[in-house]
Amino acid sequence: MLTIEQIMRYHSKIDVPISPKKVGIELELFCINGQNNTIVPYQVIEDGISVQNLIGYLMAYKGFSISDFTKTFELKKGQTKITLEPGAQFEFCSAPHEYLTDLLRDLHIYNLTLQELADEFKVYWLDVSYFPVGKPSDVSLIPNPRYETMHNYFQRTGKLGRDIMCYTGSLQITFDYDSLQDLEEKVNRALLLKPIFLFLTANSRLREGKDTGLRSFRTITYRNTDSSRMGTPGSEEIWNSGRWTLLSYIQKVLKAPVMFSLREKYTYQETDNKAFDSFMEDSSLSDYLFHNSTIWTDIRVRQYFEIRYLDNPGIKLIPGIIILLYTLIYNPTLWSSFLKEIPYSFNEVPQVVDLLNTASEVSDDYWKNKLMEPFMTLTEHIQRNIEPSLSLSLDPIKDKIVNYKSSDDLLNLGNDKDILYYFKRNHYSIKI
Known part of the structure; x- marks a missing residue:
């Protein structure tokens, strides 16, 4: 029998020795056929480019080997992994690193590998968080029982599950903690910082070639698909209480429907979608951890925690975003100082997120008059005090803080070809 106390003990890391604090990332990108500007499919029947071709190249020439193709189509090289999302988006999974310089070096090596694939197969990479043209139904799901079951489940919970699976990408950053108190702090x-960092990373304004009026449409796909396992990492009451707790998170996880059979692990059978807490009598901690892997809240807790609310801001901004969050999460003195400058309270976070996510004069004024100056001051302070090899990574952040409206140029792009050319020219496909 599994109890809440056992789960609390696991997440609280009571039996885990304190170790150096590490940081890791997961980064999702779209692979695009340079000949026809379509998403490269996992497999093709006739001659053509496929993700399978790219995988074969990575295995033959870059030292990757198959680690797991039953769950997420995983390739591994050392501690670095490449997995595939349901629509064949490439996901880079870094090793956890104690030092930012090591993490960013691994990211740079991965970028060079992707550039090599681009040159070899005449593809390019889009570092956006919602594919800006076409429809998710245009993309075939990877033939895999896990993804097929997910797709069937999402058909019952909302209208945008296919969008999440095939048309979205993100940047996720993982951090360590030492204890229950440390985790909750x-x-x-991280939740208090969501309005600021979602604003800075927002990179999914277009849908089907049209302006959604939102800086991050990706956030809407999660909000409108399955609230039982997405969005707030706990009860919505945390915003009224003024504080997130681990117990609130666990209670949400336990109330979420079981997506895959717990009795036949990794066969990904469909279930009748009863809440996990109805299985507690016959479940183990490993059953809970398996179920927890199907929770996609803004923050997900394991024996580390993942910030999952970020858009993929574009490759030029990613190093700076990592540096800023790393510093704010791990430097309590700097955090205490910056906290005094945040103009909203914890219980106002959802409203400020919505305000800043709406492309409007009201949103612009709020950023310009309340957040721009204190966040620029923070960024400049961090830039002056980090090692020189990292400082230049914050220049694109400073530019975004001031020129936050530059993405409005998207409104004048015209047809689908022009839109993709814009991203190809201004985003990832620039030579590294």
């Missing part, structure tokens, strides 16, 4: 910190 850091997660509350």
